Amino acid sequence: MNEKYQKPYDATTVESDIYTMWEKSGYFNPDNLPENATGERAENYSIIMPPPNANGRLHAGHGTDMTLKDIMVRYHRMAGKKALFLPGADHAGFETQGVFEKKLQKEGRSRFGMDRDDLYQEIYDFVMENKHAMESDLKQLGISCDWSRNTFTLQPDVVSRVQDTFIKMHEDGLVYRGKRSIHWNPKFQTSLSDIETKFEQRKDPFYYFQYGPFVIGTARPETKFADKYIVVHPDDKRYAQYKHMQEFEVEWINGKIKATLIKDEVADMEMGSGAMTITPWHSQVDFELAEKYDLPMEQIIDWDGKLLPIAGEFAGTKIHIARPQIVEKLQEKGLVVEIDHDYEHAVRLCERTGVVVEPQIKDQWYVKMGPLAEMTLKSLDNGDYRFITKQHEKIFRHWMENPIDWNISRQIVWGIQIPAWFKGGDITVSKESPGEGWTRDPDTFDTWFSSGQWPLMTLGYPDSKDMEYYPTSVMETGADLVFKWVPRMIMFGLYLRKEVPFKDIYFHGMVLDARGVKMSKSKGNVMSPIDLAQNFGTDATRMAFVVANPPGADMSLSEDKVRAYKKFANKLWNITRFILSNTEDFDYAAYDKNLLTKTEAELIEKSQELKAQIGSDIENYRIHLASEKVYHYVWDTLASSILEACKDDLSGDDDTAKARKQYLLLALLRDSLVMLHPFMPFITEEIWKDFPLADKNLLIVHPWQ
RNA sequence: GGGCGACUAGCUCAGUUGGUUAGAGCGUUUGGUCGACAUCCAAAAGGUCACAAGUUCGAAUCUUGUGUCGCCCACCA
Numbered sequence: 073m074n075e076k077y078q079k080p081y082d083a084t085t086v087e088s089d090i091y092t093m094w095e096k097s098g099y100f101n102p103d104n105l106p107e108n109a110t111g112e113r114a115e116n117y118s119i120i121m122p123p124p125n126a127n128g129r130l131h132a133g134h135g136t137d138m139t140l141k142d143i144m145v146r147y148h149r150m151a152g153k154k155a156l157f158l159p160g161a162d163h164a165g166f167e168t169q170g171v172f173e174k175k176l177q178k179e180g181r182s183r184f185g186m187d188r189d190d191l192y193q194e195i196y197d198f199v200m201e202n203k204h205a206m207e208s209d210l211k212q213l214g215i216s217c218d219w220s221r222n223t224f225t226l227q228p229d230v231v232s233r234v235q236d237t238f239i240k241m242h243e244d245g246l247v248y249r250g251k252r253s254i255h256w257n258p259k260f261q262t263s264l265s266d267i268e269t270k271f272e273q274r275k276d277p278f279y280y281f282q283y284g285p286f287v288i289g290t291a292r293p294e295t296k297f298a299d300k301y302i303v304v305h306p307d308d309k310r311y312a313q314y315k316h317m318q319e320f321e322v323e324w325i326n327g328k329i330k331a332t333l334i335k336d337e338v339a340d341m342e343m344g345s346g347a348m349t350i351t352p353w354h355s356q357v358d359f360e361l362a363e364k365y366d367l368p369m370e371q372i373i374d375w376d377g378k379l380l381p382i383a384g385e386f387a388g389t390k391i392h393i394a395r396p397q398i399v400e401k402l403q404e405k406g407l408v409v410e411i412d413h414d415y416e417h418a419v420r421l422c423e424r425t426g427v428v429v430e431p432q433i434k435d436q437w438y439v440k441m442g443p444l445a446e447m448t449l450k451s452l453d454n455g456d457y458r459f460i461t462k463q464h465e466k467i468f469r470h471w472m473e474n475p476i477d478w479n480i481s482r483q484i485v486w487g488i489q490i491p492a493w494f495k496g497g498d499i500t501v502s503k504e505s506p507g508e509g510w511t512r513d514p515d516t517f518d519t520w521f522s523s524g525q526w527p528l529m530t531l532g533y534p535d536s537k538d539m540e541y542y543p544t545s546v547m548e549t550g551a552d553l554v555f556k557w558v559p560r561m562i563m564f565g566l567y568l569r570k571e572v573p574f575k576d577i578y579f580h581g582m583v584l585d586a587r588g589v590k591m592s593k594s595k596g597n598v599m600s601p602i603d604l605a606q607n608f609g610t611d612a613t614r615m616a617f618v619v620a621n622p623p624g625a626d627m628s629l630s631e632d633k634v635r636a637y638k639k640f641a642n643k644l645w646n647i648t649r650f651i652l653s654n655t656e657d658f659d660y661a662a663y664d665k666n667l668l669t670k671t672e673a674e675l676i677e678k679s680q681e682l683k684a685q686i687g688s689d690i691e692n693y694r695i696h697l698a699s700e701k702v703y704h705y706v707w708d709t710l711a712s713s714i715l716e717a718c719k720d721d722l723s724g725d726d727d728t729a730k731a732r733k734q735y736l737l738l739a740l741l742r743d744s745l746v747m748l749h750p751f752m753p754f755i756t757e758e759i760w761k762d763f764p765l766a767d768k769n770l771l772i773v774h775p776w777q
Numbered sequence: 778g779g780g781c782g783a784c785u786a787g788c789u790c791a792g793u794u795g796g797u798u799a800g801a802g803c804g805u806u807u808g809g810u811c812g813a814c815a816u817c818c819a820a821a822a823g824g825u826c827a828c829a830a831g832u833u834c835g836a837a838u839c840u841u842g843u844g845u846c847g848c849c850c851a852c853c854a
Contacts, residue, residue: 080815253852271851278854290854303854340853348854357852417853431852463781467849470780474851554849582848586789586803620791620801625782626848628789632803643814650813694793700801712818719813 083609135601278415289344441475461624487516524560586630
């Protein structure tokens with residue numbers, strides 16, 4: 073018996089060597105799989121890794137995410153499939169730029185005023201460093217992905233093909249340039265899509281102002297300088313005496329103005345006085361109303377969040393400073409009717425940075441979502457793809473049934489530049505300059521525009537041989553991506569390839585701490601999968617991620633749980649020690665298994681049955697059950713029951729009885745190693761190295777059956 | 778305002794299609810072992826499976842309602 077079994081199992085000393093061994097074997101690349109695994113009838117099995125953002129290390133969510141997929145891939149590889157797990161990294165446009173700008177800020181610098189190419193290069197270097205760290209994290213977790221196919225969203229061929237998609241969509245009328253109301257982040261100087269923003273309940277003063285014969289309510293007095301239209305509901309009896317489009321003279325902030333009444337159903341009779349004035353440039357609702365009645369639109373707040381000259385004496389003042397001053401002035405003019413200090417409303421913030429978003433009007437590129445959403449729903453109805461976590465299907469459908477055109481322009485450099493050119497009022501869409509006098513659109517694509525094409529781009533769409541792996545087998549990702557990522561991949565897949573990029577969609581929940589609380593840096597309850605792996609072993613960490621973690625639900629993670637599986641790893645190690653030390657004089661290959669008693673033969677059969685069951689559980693996404701079953705089998709059945717029952721014969725004088733038990737235990741241990749491998753790849757491979765029943769090949773490609 | 782989910786042992790959670798005494802990890806108590814076990818083994822205490830009604834031979838599991846908590850969506854001036 074190898075001396076290593078004299079000591080308890082020490083994960084840290086074996087793990088990195090084993091990973092290197094796997095990499096050297098080339099088996100992560102399905103092209104290299106041995107004959108027995110890729111015979112003529114071998115099918116493809118493929119998973120595209122949701123590319124982690126290349127701006128930081130892996131967190132516990134990634135750990136769960138990657139482990140679940142790795143279990144699926146490892147199982148299918150052993151089951152004889154050509155299994156591909158394709159890794160990559162996402163440049164994560166705005167998010168990365170935000171992270172990078174914080175870094176600049178710490179250094180007392182700012183991106184504004186920096187040369188575009190210099191800035192890009194600096195972020196690129198910063199990202200590459202993080203990307204390498206992230207990749208070493210994946211290796212630490214034992215993720216068996218094919219590094220030879222590693223892809224980054226900003227590598228030249230991906231950039232070029234993503235731009236091609238835009239050009240094609242432009243030709244097909246699916247993208248357009250429009251001057252519409254956008255979500256503007258004044259601090260980071262870029263527009264955002266709807267899903268990049270969030271709401272926060274806030275308590276702000278709500279003001280009632282006298283506006284001619286009306287009392288209007290607003291929480292934003294600073295936008296009201298140019299309000300020349302007042303809106304009431306057509307059925308509002310309080311205003312029945314006034315006519316639609318009737319004009320009034322109104323004494324307002326900076327003197328007399330002419331105002332016009334509009335009767336439209338958007339006005340809420342229940343809200344305040346039922347009358348409101350509109351500011352199309354700085355409100356989405358008002359913008360839509362202005363478009364409907366073809367009203368003029370005027371900018372009041374500039375791109376930095378300061379008031380423009382239209383605000384008169386307040387010009388150049390930041391809005392939060394100007395607000396009380398404006399109210400004071402209105403008070404002096406006797407126009408303040410009432411102030412409600414208990415008013416609660418939802419304020420729209422930038423999801424990433426928490427900056428209050430200012431609606432602005434700006435020319436941007438939009439994807440027309442209607443036809444794409446329709447395609448996507450039709451395909452779902454056809455059963456082309458399915459949700460393993462049914463609860464997400466409803467959410468998904470609801471979102472798809474109400475598509476909002478997608479703003480894909482971002483005013484940042486960190487991304488794929490939009491292939492569009494301007495000259496005067498003309499626009500040309502192409503990768504090359506159309507000629508003299510044209511200037512390139514400086515904007516880049518929303519990051520989801522490229523990651524939405526990820527399955528296609530990584531597999532070399534349109535014409536690479538790797539497209540044989542398309543569509544992929546399953547998309548397993550976090551539930552927070554149910555809108556952001558998954559629908560876009562389906563839409564692009566259907567649009568470009570006429571086929572959804574995956575058959576099954578499986579969402580895992582959030583990883584919470586030991587008390588069921590969401591992990592966050594500010595709470596200090598963040599658990600790093602890398603730290604866990606280094607302290608307790610990767611195998612133990614992987615088990616803790618998946619046991620009792622059913623599809624679609626949040627899970628809570630504790631060190632105690634990881635520790636329990638560290639003990640399990642050691643238990644397996646000792647089972648091996650015991651069996652090997654008791655079978656050193658035994659020749660397994662030469663033994664006639666017909667000599668086994670019926671009971672003994674049945675034990676082997678049962679273990680085979682369990683193996684088949686574990687396989688079927690993995691295929692059907694019951695990994696939370698599969699992992700628990702194999703755990704209990706090894707501990708309670710193999711160790712506590714069978715092994716204990718064998719002890720007498722092993723130390724007894726009856727040589728034939730002893731031989732039977734030796735055969736039995738070796739056979740059962742082999743099955744256990746196979747069954748455990750997808751979950752606990754390191755320790756099982758380590759044991760396999762000098763296991764008497766191992767074939768010449770690595771356990772990673774040992775046939776499941 | 779709409780939707781989704783959860784409510785099972787002290788804590789964190791499993792429980793695939795309804796089927797015998799409801800499970801795990803951690804924690805607690807008792808005893809044993811330390812010649813496979815940086816430990817392990819045996820055993821114990823602890824649950825009216827949120828509440829109510831219904832379907833059924835039978836419900837933690839299906840239906841309806843109530844309560845509590847959490848999450849998501851939404852153009853609340």
